[in-house]
Amino acid sequence: MRRSVLYDHDIRRSALHRAERLSALTATERDMIRLVNEPGFQRWMEQIHSIGGCAAPVYLSGATTTRDAATGEVLRSYDTGNEPGGRLAVRCRNRRESRCVPCSYLHAGDTFHLVRAGLLGGKGTPPGVADHPRLFVTLTAPSFGTVHRTTASAERCRPRRDGGLCEHGRALGCGLTHDTDSSAVGQPLCPDCYDYPAHALWHAHAGELWNRTTRAIRRHLATSAGITQTDLGRHLRVSFAKVAEYQRRGAVHFHAVIRLDGPDGPNAPPPGWATAELLGAVVHAAAGVVSVRTPYAPGLGEHVFRWGTQLDVHPIRALGDDAHINDQAVAAYVAKYVSKSVGDCGGTDRAVASLDDIALLPVTAHIRALMSTCWRLDRLPELGYLRLRAWAHTLGFRGHVLTKSRRYSTTYGALRVVRAEHRAQGDGPSLPESDGTRTDSVWRYVGSGHTPAEAEIATGIAADLADLAAIRRELTADRGRPDG
Template structure:
């Protein structure tokens, strides 16, 4: 018979780690911490303490110290938004995003419900073309049918008679990689924030011209509020979806002037986008590039008070929330991690087109004249430097406020800040991630919580169905 040490050698690394964990004296408390993170796949480990004192007397009201915890550390969520990195935290981020966007559409979270009656559009702005690419169509048409397509200077056909479905790996890939303007693609991404700023400035200017106001008068009576999300197309170029709303000059509590309607806003969106023309600094290596929005632009009104025309508020909020959690490799957006050297580019699990974009970004990042763009630091996102979701200050609530509200709820509604108390906190980072056995337990916790949420959702839907007079067949 094998002795205990021999049996342990035969066990896998995961099994050995699980046995070690469950034999720890404070395993139950550690499991509570793991559950409190929702089964986070890559938790942050902190060490330190928090002391709350009465401001007047100095009496200690509460004290917490990680020296009393298993391993003398506290686990907290990583808060990564990408589903491919941490599914539990991405689900939480998606929920916060939904409420953030929805509050700016229908009210709630300190936002007045009057915003639902404001002029509102859901717009899409695209990147220009940097070279012809393969694409799929919804009606099964040929990709690029040309009777006499001819060839480019590199000997490749300028047409494509194939019919691509949405899963075809050729979608988004250039017909000729040598003809494709990779530097222009990267520089457009690096300046996408400037392009959006120029567009919103133009909206004010074009609204003033359209309504006969001076720009100064317009800004004293009206404010443009927005929330926007950046989405990578199959060709790995960013396009922007945005909810745009017209408010009075003081924000959500202030209605806009009577002449400010959705039709007026819609009439100037296209002209404001078409008028954007920026230029990159001159580079001896790549020259100077003009920056503009693409010709494809969509602007749709949002449905208010159950009307039949336009997009539904909740559908728009759900779309944005779903998109922000997608991983980079799911959306041709590059990588979920930063590039440290050219060797990382060669080993990246991406398409040839995305790999060439990353290489172009790395090369351009080495040019002194383009150093302010910090392209090497953002090579993993193909030069795009902005957040996936951004908003104007007056659009709605913030992620910070939503997280604070959730923390209050988890404490049973006790406010975090007490004007009669002083809190002293000392924390330091001591690690991150899981051991193999802990990772397996965390995945099980995350799966159980997901299943419980699904069961709760089905029960709520069943109850609503019965209230509305529906008939449910017995199982």
């Protein structure tokens, strides 16, 4: 009896110690222990690995069946009934690095290949485009008020020998030096002097300003050749790809690749008179004359928007040339910014529902003022067509981060199809494409995102895959060296 009592006491004490250890764990750690002991954990890990450690996966439930169209014989089938939780994880495909690093990295890679194909050929684009006139152009927003800027160590921000105050009693200059990480960079010297309505409305019309610029480029090319704009298509075509980037002051500017092709697009060179020098002059002329006029609104009047005074136009050199702006560098530069968002200038990449939401956001006072301005301008009937409330979180900018002309190069969709086919071949033998098959699929959305424990594991998987990719790149580079 004594031994039995002591044994029961030891069991209770051991259970108590285990309970104390469990209570000391965080909720995430307890959730991770539960997750690891789930019977489908290994298969869930395989799913997350297959989608690159996506930070916000979408979960689907359903089935797909491929049959022979003539006999009805089932050739291949898949059902999520045997998956953990009866669901399958797929990528969120969010391009923003702030939302999902693995998917933004994949999207940036697709962008690199898309832009590079338009410069060097490949992915369905003929290699002859490398010999066509090509420019790398940067178009900026105009000034809406003086802002603090990044300075070199020996320079001051906005030096003014005579000092002076604005009408609101604030200094017209700044004698300090600001490094790149300074929170003052991009903030207005006087918020009351800053033209927030013009800033928001310029963003709303930036896309139309770009459209008018491309039309003006074609018009100036036709004039330079002594032909009508209607006849220009018989001689050449203008192709482009552009990306939008937010500056620290919260204003969008555009980086664009502009290329001249023959009348059949990239398959033929343009005529001899269509040179890179002529294209550069035409871009300067077009950017200097285009404008967009807003409708009159009470209390605002009307605005006429143009590009800013800073305009950079550079010819794109071949990769082997000793030049800073070459094919590879331009493609990498554009790909870098496609994963950025308004969050990189201190804003948020999520839509807002009210002025109270804007007031509570952890953003700078400058960004909050721009968002609030968009919200208030939307009340004006004359500006209702701009839907500024829906785009308040992007500071009024309504365009896609990357746009291109139809014949510039391949598409994101085509790149994704090729990647999916490559992965299918790697997973095992795939059925040949045939018109004699019929595929029936039924899918439905059942959830998205990770628990905190799942998020930690997914982050680790993404980091491992990124390290592996870096090692592969180094090995490839070593093999490409003469002494490799």
